[in-house]
Amino acid sequence: MITRILTTTMIMAMLAITPAIFAQHEGHGNHSEGDGSHAKVDAKTQTACPLSSKQIDKEIYADHDGKRVYFCCADCKAAFEKDPAKIISKLEAQGVKLETVSKMQTECPVMGGDIDKLLYSVHDGKKVYFCCPMCRPKFEIVPAKYIKKMEAKGIEFEQVKKSE
Structure with a gap:
């Protein structure tokens, strides 16, 4: 008797979930898996x-x-x-x-002001401009920090040859 009840319950449960297994969620009823309908648009x-x-x-x-x-x-x-x-x-x-x-440097990496092309420092072959004389010493303490911050914004620095 218990076997019959368990079997009947299992069959009813399977019948109840079968439609959900085969149902398509919204927007996916008109194509099959892998047909490319959801492929990214080519650039x-x-x-x-x-x-x-x-x-x-x-x-x-x-x-x-x-x-x-x-x-x-x-x-x-x-x-x-x-x-x-x-x-x-x-x-x-x-x-x-x-x-x-590429965006060339137009602002000071230390204070964010407009750069003065006469005020600069060269670090690892990169010419870094400043807005005022006070920013250069601050930059020189941790130049990599400021360069990294500017490069994260997409700024490219003027490259300097060794003789300059």
């Missing part, structure tokens, strides 16, 4: 203006966070400047591979 170069969808003019562009975005006209470039991160995210979501551009 493509930018050919259209992100705002107007017109052909880009390679002479009209803006650089933001080390990425270059091209536009069809100056008006679109100006509109981009209002929210560049949003437009870059949109392009990348569409699979557009933006050109990367």
Whole structure:
């Protein structure tokens, strides 16, 4: 009697879960496993203006966070400047591979002020500029710390030959 009850219970449990096993969750009913429907979009170069969808003019562009975005006209470039991160995210979501551009040093690694090209120090072949004479000694105490901080922002330093 107990065997019959256990067998019946097992059969009923299996019948109850069978539909759940074969059910497709939302958005997956129209393709089979491995058909590539969820493959990442292949990266493509930018050919259209992100705002107007017109052909880009390679002479009209803006650089933001080390990425270059091209536009069809100056008006679109100006509109981009209002929210560049949003437009870059949109392009990348569409699979557009933006050109990367190096950023040269424009701010002091110590205080963050605008650099003075007459105030600099050379460390490991890298010319590091400062905003004022007081920042150089602070930099010299732990130069690697400041260089690492700037390189994390995508800043590239001017390279110096040994004779300079």
